[in-house]
Amino acid sequence: NAGVxxxxxxxxxxxxxxxxxxxxxxxxxxxxxxxxxDPGMGLRLIYYSASEGTTDxxxxxxGYNVSRLNKREFSLRLxxxxxxxxxxxxxxxxxxxxxxxxxxxxxxxxxxxx
Amino acid sequence: AQSVTQLDSQVPVxxxxxxxxxxxxxxxxxxxxxxxxQYPNQGLQLLLKYLSGSTLVKGINGFEAEFNKSxxxxxxxxxxxHISDTAEYFCAVSEGRDDKIIFGKGxxxxxxx
Numbered sequence: 001n002a003g004v005x006x007x008x009x010x011x012x013x014x015x016x017x018x019x020x021x022x023x024x025x026x027x028x029x030x031x032x033x034x035x036x037x038d039p040g041m042g043l044r045l046i047y048y049s050a051s052e053g054t055t056d057x058x059x060x061x062x063g064y065n066v067s068r069l070n071k072r073e074f075s076l077r078l079x080x081x082x083x084x085x086x087x088x089x090x091x092x093x094x095x096x097x098x099x100x101x102x103x104x105x106x107x108x109x110x111x112x113x114x
Numbered sequence: 115a116q117s118v119t120q121l122d123s124q125v126p127v128x129x130x131x132x133x134x135x136x137x138x139x140x141x142x143x144x145x146x147x148x149x150x151x152q153y154p155n156q157g158l159q160l161l162l163k164y165l166s167g168s169t170l171v172k173g174i175n176g177f178e179a180e181f182n183k184s185x186x187x188x189x190x191x192x193x194x195x196h197i198s199d200t201a202e203y204f205c206a207v208s209e210g211r212d213d214k215i216i217f218g219k220g221x222x223x224x225x226x227x
Contacts, residue, residue, distance in 0.1 A: 004157075033214065040123065042204060042219035043158075058214065090157060102148060103215065105157035 002026050006091050006106035013081045013113045021076040021109050023091030031094045032074035033103065034058075034066060036087040043090065049074055081113045116141040116207045118218035126224040127195055135190040135221045137205030147188040148206040148215065149179055158204065164188065175199070197225045 007022045025032065030051045035043040035058075045058030047066040055066050063085060065077045074093075078085060088110050092103040121136040139145060149161040162173025169181040179190045188205060205218040 035217075040219060042120075043217040045214060045216070048214050059216075092158075102160040102163055103158070105159070107157045 004091055004093055004104050004106035006089075006109050008109060009107070010110050011112070013078075013111065015082060015113060017081050018077070018079050019081065020078075021089055021091075021111075022073070023075065023106060024073045025093040025104070026072065027093065027095075027104065028071070029093035029095050029104070030071070031096065032068065033092045033094075034064075034074070034076045035090045035092065036060065036085075037090060037108075038087050046076065046089075081111075083113045085111065086113045087111060116145060116209050116216055118205050118207050118216060120205050120218040120221050122221050123219070124222045124224060126226055128226045129197055130194050132193050133191065133195050133199075133223065135203050135205075135223065137188045137190065137218060139186050139188065139205075139207045141186075141207065141209055143209050146208045146210075147179075147181060148208070149173065149177070149188075149190050150204045150206060150217070151175075152202045152204065152220075154201070161190070161203070195223070195225055197227070199223060200225045 004025045033048040034046040044060045049055045049068040052071045067075045088108045091106040094103050095101040117140050119138045127133045147164045150158040151161050152158045162171045164171045164181045172178045177192050202220045202222050204220050206215045208215045
């Protein structure tokens with residue numbers, strides 16, 4: 001009963017390094033989302049994919065890229081990490097969209113950029 | 115565009131006392147409203163949601179929320195809290211059944227012994 005799986009759980013990067021955060025869901029959901037969580041800021045939407053083959057920008061897309069590899073997988077890439085990208089990143093999925101079904105969240109990736 | 119305001123960043127309350135966590139939203143269209151809970155070092159879980167119908171919504175763990183369209187509010191309540199309710203609570207809004215969800219900044223609930 002995996003749900004939404006995120007890897008890695010923890011990561012430390014040096015400024016300027018690149019990395020990809022992986023997310024996979026096994027619930028046959030159509031929509032997937034990437035959020036970042038910062039103290040006092042709540043969750044802010046970075047990118048989302050309403051269905052396989054589509055991606056759209058959220059509130060804070062700068063410095064990130066995404067790939068909806070297939071229906072199961074939605075990755076988030078930091079091309080050149082900056083200290084401002086230190087955050088906890090959550091992936092989420094939903095069957096057809098947020099309202100009817102709510103989201104299922106992964107357990108998060110804690111990223112530190114030094 | 116829709117937005118959510120959680121009026122309190124932290125709420126301390128004694129165990130077995132009632133609690134209300136406040137949430138106001140803004141939107142130009144009909145909305146769908148949610149409360150999520152995040153326990154320490156975990157992801158978010160759905161507590162309850164309002165899509166339509168009765169304005170009083172009951173969720174898991176004894177929580178309920180009331181949708182008030184005239185006051186654009188969706189406050190979360192519990193009549194008697196337990197130490198296990200210690201968590202951060204997020205109010206969220208969506209403007210459509212297939213639209214993305216926008217979250218508030220969260221309210222930390224501290225249960226005092």
